[in-house]
Each structure stands twice: as structure tokens, then as C-alpha cells.
Amino acid sequence: MADENKVVAELRESFGKGAARKLRALGKIPAVIYGHGGEPQHVSLPGHQVALIIRKSNAVLALDIDGTTQLTLVKDVQKDPVRQVIEHLDLIVVRQGEKVEVEVPIRVEGESYPGTIASLETTTLLVSVEATHIPEGFELSVEGLEEGQHVFAKDVPLPAGATLISDPELLVVGIMVPAATLAEGEEGEEGESTEAAAE
Numbered sequence: 001m002a003d004e005n006k007v008v009a010e011l012r013e014s015f016g017k018g019a020a021r022k023l024r025a026l027g028k029i030p031a032v033i034y035g036h037g038g039e040p041q042h043v044s045l046p047g048h049q050v051a052l053i054i055r056k057s058n059a060v061l062a063l064d065i066d067g068t069t070q071l072t073l074v075k076d077v078q079k080d081p082v083r084q085v086i087e088h089l090d091l092i093v094v095r096q097g098e099k100v101e102v103e104v105p106i107r108v109e110g111e112s113y114p115g116t117i118a119s120l121e122t123t124t125l126l127v128s129v130e131a132t133h134i135p136e137g138f139e140l141s142v143e144g145l146e147e148g149q150h151v152f153a154k155d156v157p158l159p160a161g162a163t164l165i166s167d168p169e170l171l172v173v174g175i176m177v178p179a180a181t182l183a184e185g186e187e188g189e190e191g192e193s194t195e196a197a198a199e
Contacts, residue, residue, distance in 0.1 A: 008064045029050055051086055057105055058074070058103075106125060113145060116147050125172075152168065
């Protein structure tokens with residue numbers, strides 16, 4: 001795990017909106033840690049550092065809590081809808097080698113056949129993967145694919161150790177000709193037939 005994911009967490013004794021507001025004013029993020037049958041732990045995290053880490057989906061934080069390291073997976077991020085400031089995090093406890101189910105984004109690469117577009121129908125896939133080896137995204141090439149071709153969840157290359165949980169027949173990408181292109185073609189044909197009739 002990258003060193004930048006190591007975060008010093010402070011246990012907090014004060015709860016409620018007022019306490020949370022004070023923490024955020026100090027540049028900290030209130031968070032709760034759940035999982036593995038233990039009591040929920042309330043902590044505060046360094047705001048700027050954590051905000052940078054969780055820009056990546058499914059971030060795992062190695063929290064230093066009173067000298068003990070605890071691996072946690074970011075499960076929910078609550079933001080102010082206007083200012084987009086992080087207000088609270090829900091974290092779940094994970095262990096080295098443990099598998100978790102997470103939604104991983106799909107990234108489309110390449111160009112489909114000239115004149116066609118690749119329509120992304122599904123943006124993420126649910127997979128089971130080791131908590132400390134969650135991929136940032138799945139690369140899916142549409143290079144040279146032609147109109148009418150489809151890519152399903154089962155066709156997306158997964159890294160070693162990852163298991164697909166989503167429906168294998170889930171449509172991910174469809175290759176099509178844009179409606180505007182089809183319309184232009186039809187107008188052209190109509191124009192030609194009108195000219196022929198006039199002659």
C-alpha cells in the first residue's frame with residue numbers, strides 16, 4: 001500500500017452537528033469506523049490529506065489510531081451539496097488478504113470504426129477483490145469495433161484475483177451510428193430521388 005494512504009486518526013469523544021462543525025473548522029473530517037463485529041469507532045482525520053486520497057474510488061486508508069494500524073475502506077462520503085466540502089466519512093474495517101465487493105469504474109479506450117460511436121451503457125462493475133488490491137478502473141478497448149457490436153460485463157478484462165459479481169450479460173458498451181449521421185444520409189437519399197423525379 002502506498003505511503004500516502006497512511007493517515008493519523010484521532011479518537012473523538014464529542015459527537016453531534018456542533019462538534020462536527022468545530023472539527024471541520026479546524027480542517028479535519030469526522031468519520032466513523034464499522035465492521036468485524038466491533039463497536040463503531042468515532043475518529044477525526046486530516047482533511048486535506050484525506051480529500052486527496054479519496055479522489056480515487058474505493059480508497060483504502062491505513063489509519064494510525066493511538067499507534068495501532070487499522071485498514072479501512074471508504075464506504076460512504078457525505079458532502080455539502082453546495083460547497084462540495086466533505087462533511088463525514090463512513091469507513092469499514094478490512095484485513096490484509098480479505099476480499100470485498102466494490103463497484104469499479106470502467107474506462108473506455110480506443111476508437112470504434114469510423115462513423116460510429118461507443119455508447120457506454122454501464123459505468124461500473126461490481127467485483128469481489130482483495131481489499132488492498134482494488135483496481136482504480138477497468139480498461140476496455142473498443143478499437144475497431146463496428147456498428148451493432150456489443151461488449152458485455154463478461155467481456156471486460158479483469159485483473160488477477162478479481163471475480164465478477166455483476167450479471168455477466170450486463171451490456172457495457174454498444175457500437176452505433178449517431179442519429180444525426182443517419183438523418184443526414186436519409187436526407188441525401190430523398191434529395192437525390194427528388195432531383196431524379198424533376199428530370
